[in-house]
Amino acid sequence: MLDANRLRVLVEIAHAGSIAAAAQRLSFTPPALSQQLTKLEREVGCALVERGRTGATLTEAGLVLLDHGERVLGQLRDAEAAVRAVAGEPPGRLSLGAFASAGKVLLPATLAAFGSEHPHVRLSLSDIEPPGGYDLVTSGDLDLLITHRYPGAPLPRTRGLHRERILVDPLMVVAPTGHPIADRDPTLADLAEEEWICGAPGIHNRVTLDDAAAAAGVRLNVTYETRDYEVALALIEAGVGVALIPRSILGAARGGGWVGRPLQGASPAREIFAVHRGRVTDPVPAMVATLRRTAARALDYSGGAPGGDGAFHR
16 A cells, blocks of 8 residues: 555655755655655656656656545545544634735635634635646645636636636726726727737736637737736826726726726626635635625725726726
8 A cells, every 4th residue: 555655745746846845845855755755656666756957747657646646635634634623623724825816806805804703723825826726725735725717718627626616707998097998898899909918828818818809800919918917007007008907906906097898799707716625624614605705895896986887997
């Protein structure tokens, strides 16, 4: 039977990307970790990791064992939590992973409310950009992942995880104050001559914009490439360019000098999900419930005057 601690070594190498980084995370020396990996490879009878100057890459056999190893570690952690619950020990920690804009829009109010209601639970947070993080939930390194999916992007396989949508976040066309879109919802054809601000090719919001333009039969000029919505808003406030920006970002934005309108003839939106292991244990349900309450308020515009037709003016 395989040793669970050696399985964890393989999982950590895969997650960290190198033996040295995995050794640091596990408080091992790199030679000691390599010895554990070598013993695991002897047990299974084949190479699991290819060592290189730039890091460690799992072989085909290593990837197969990783898939099982992550689930084994997650189940062991669930088993430990279940036994502690039967013994009357309340859960004492909750680890979350979230993408950057969720950290600004959803998490401050969520963590504050949860901390007030569950002061005995120690919280931790990691920055994880989609589509990453699913493997960390499977292995139990994360209890809850907050992730997103933009139109045109596939959803990762859940591999037994539970994924629930907590927010549909419409993408708004945002332009400098005084732009003609202040008076009407624009089409992409109306904006074909504009200088656009968006992520680089392959980035989630760029895929969405390119797909929408192709569907509308127009070619758009992306002049300024950034995936950071705060940078995009700062450029727009300076009178530079237009962009598609999630409505929740606009609701949380400070400053002024822009107007946001829905896109006519299309309703692109990013979906925000909470992902956790199938056998949900406390305090995950309480955190998901708190997150849902925050998400329900995330599309409210505070600090300005939304137009009755859905427009945002700053």
